[in-house]
Each structure stands twice: as structure tokens, then as C-alpha cells.
Amino acid sequence: MMSFLVAYGTKEGQTEKIAERIVAVLDGRGHEATAVSVADVPADLSVADFDAVLVGSSIHMGKHGTKIHRFVREHREALETRPNAFFQVSLSSAFPSEESDAHVAEYIEEFVENTGWEPDRIGAFGGALRYSKYGFFTRMMMMKRITRETIGETDTSRDYEYTDWDEVETFAADFAALVEAGDVAVNDDVAAGGEPEETSV
Ligand SMILES: Cc1cc2nc3c(=O)[nH]c(=O)nc-3n(C[C@H](O)[C@H](O)[C@H](O)COP(=O)(O)O)c2cc1C
Structure with a gap:
């Protein structure tokens, strides 16, 4: 059994619903999965306590929210040193076309650029x-x-509601399978610090 954190940013609840479905898939595979809203992060939450992390965020006016940006920036090192995945929720993913595909890619690119986090796996789902x-x-x-x-x-x-739930479940199951197999190469530069050092205090 492994532990998964699913941190999400939502405005009208669709990303939360998707996060909960991902938790259900992970639970179903015998893991312990916890969904946490970035608007209400428990003070004692430590990303480093989890074996793997997924971060989900919805698009409003072409952007991801400030709280999800802050969460990723604050926890970037812990994110990068364990298997991690990002999922984006937008209407642009609901109806693929050349133009909306370009938007989906732009939103992801901008998020990666702004946070400096390059997720191991990325999913893009239709919203509501x-x-x-x-x-x-x-x-x-x-x-x-x-x-x-x-x-x-x-x-x-x-x-x-335009979310393709089969797509969400497949994404969650594929990521779980990678984590179970130990197949996700974490960022070596960041991981080079190795195990947490013991402190003398
Ligand atoms: C005010 C507003 C602006 C939005 N802007 C965009 C947008 O620029 N591009 C897009 O693809 N979807 C856009 N959407 C669609 C949302 O991404 C979609 O409704 C999603 O399901 C919201 O997820 P949430 O409920 O988790 O916040 C917008 C929705 C709202 C309400």
C-alpha cells in the first residue's frame, strides 16, 4: 500500500469532483489516498509524508488560480522528489479542435513556466x-x-458536465501502476539531496 496526495484547486467544484474520483480509483487499488483543497490546506500537511502526489487545477479566464501556483511553488521540492502528476480541467479539453487543443497546451505551458515544476505525467480533462x-x-x-x-x-x-470519467479513471490507474512499479524517474537534480538528514537539534 502506498500513500497518495491529491491536491486540487477548484472554483465551482468540478476539479474537486475529479480529485475525488481519482482518490476512489487509488483506494480501489488498495492505496491510501487523500484529497486536499489548496484553498484549505491543513497546517500540518507535509507533502513529503506521501509516496506520490497529484495536483489538479481548473482554468478560469485562461489561467490557473493563484492558490494552486502558490501550493506548487511552496512544495516544489517535495513534489519533484516523488512520483508526481498534474491534471488540468477546462472547457477547452471538452471539445477538441485545433484551436482548443492549442489553448489546452498553452495553459499547461504557462503553468509549468510559472511554477518551474515539470510534472512526470499530465492529464487534461473536460470540465463543466x-x-x-x-x-x-x-x-x-x-x-x-x-x-x-x-x-x-x-x-x-x-x-x-463534459468530464470523460473513463479518461479520468484511466489516468489515475496508469499513474498508480507507474508508482506501484517504481517506474517514475524523479528529478535527479533535486533528488540528489537524498534522504532527509538527521539534525543535531
Ligand atoms: C468565469 C469562467 C471563466 C472560464 N474561463 C475558461 C477559459 O478561459 N478556458 C477554458 O477552457 N475554460 C474556461 N472556463 C471553464 C472552466 O475551466 C470549467 O468550468 C471547469 O469545469 C471549472 O472547474 P472548477 O469547477 O473545478 O473550478 C471558465 C469558467 C468560468 C466560470
């Missing part, structure tokens, strides 16, 4: 339209700016 959770302006803006570009007309009186 939660009109029921949006205020008036967000609803109108989403309808105009995103929906028309990627999906076509939508009915703002209902929610839409």
Missing part, C-alpha cells in the same frame, strides 16, 4: 458549465465568450 453556480455576469460572459467559441449554444437554465 455550472450555470446554477454563476452570478448573472459570469453566466452571460460564459455564454458569449466561451460557449459560442467551443461548444455552440447552451441553455443557461441547466448545468452541463
Whole structure:
């Protein structure tokens, strides 16, 4: 049995739902998996206590949130010295096209550039339209700016979920299999520090 941390940043809850499905897959393989919101990280959480880490984050206005950036920057060394994976949630992943594929890649690239973290594995999943959770302006803006570009007309009186759950489960199972097999090469530069040193205090 191995321990997995699934840290996620969410605004309307879809990334949290995906994080929970990943936890369920890992639990199902006999591991101990814990999902933690980066908006509410327990004070005593130590990333280094886990055997492997996944970080998930959703896109709003073309960007990942500030809290997920902060989490990754703060814990980068612990992340890089154990098997790690990143998953991104956006509407652009829901309807593949040349243009939306380019957006998906840009969001990931920018995140890697800003955080300096190069994940061992990367997943990109379709998100949801939660009109029921949006205020008036967000609803109108989403309808105009995103929906028309990627999906076509939508009915703002209902929610839409575009996540491909098989894809999420496969991603979680593939990452678990890599970790189980000890097949993920961690970043040697960072790992060169080796085991934590004993201190004299
Ligand atoms: C205000 C707003 C802006 C968004 N901007 C983008 C965007 O620029 N590109 C994109 O692909 N998806 C965009 N989305 C779609 C979200 O990524 C999608 O709704 C996702 O499921 C949100 O995940 P969360 O509930 O975990 O926050 C936007 C959604 C909202 C509400």
C-alpha cells in the first residue's frame, strides 16, 4: 500500500469532483489516498509524508488560480522528489479542435513556466458549465465568450458536465501502476539531496 496526495484547486467544484474520483480509483487499488483543497490546506500537511502526489487545477479566464501556483511553488521540492502528476480541467479539453487543443497546451505551458515544476505525467480533462453556480455576469460572459467559441449554444437554465470519467479513471490507474512499479524517474537534480538528514537539534 502506498500513500497518495491529491491536491486540487477548484472554483465551482468540478476539479474537486475529479480529485475525488481519482482518490476512489487509488483506494480501489488498495492505496491510501487523500484529497486536499489548496484553498484549505491543513497546517500540518507535509507533502513529503506521501509516496506520490497529484495536483489538479481548473482554468478560469485562461489561467490557473493563484492558490494552486502558490501550493506548487511552496512544495516544489517535495513534489519533484516523488512520483508526481498534474491534471488540468477546462472547457477547452471538452471539445477538441485545433484551436482548443492549442489553448489546452498553452495553459499547461504557462503553468509549468510559472511554477518551474515539470510534472512526470499530465492529464487534461473536460470540465463543466455550472450555470446554477454563476452570478448573472459570469453566466452571460460564459455564454458569449466561451460557449459560442467551443461548444455552440447552451441553455443557461441547466448545468452541463463534459468530464470523460473513463479518461479520468484511466489516468489515475496508469499513474498508480507507474508508482506501484517504481517506474517514475524523479528529478535527479533535486533528488540528489537524498534522504532527509538527521539534525543535531
Ligand atoms: C468565469 C469562467 C471563466 C472560464 N474561463 C475558461 C477559459 O478561459 N478556458 C477554458 O477552457 N475554460 C474556461 N472556463 C471553464 C472552466 O475551466 C470549467 O468550468 C471547469 O469545469 C471549472 O472547474 P472548477 O469547477 O473545478 O473550478 C471558465 C469558467 C468560468 C466560470
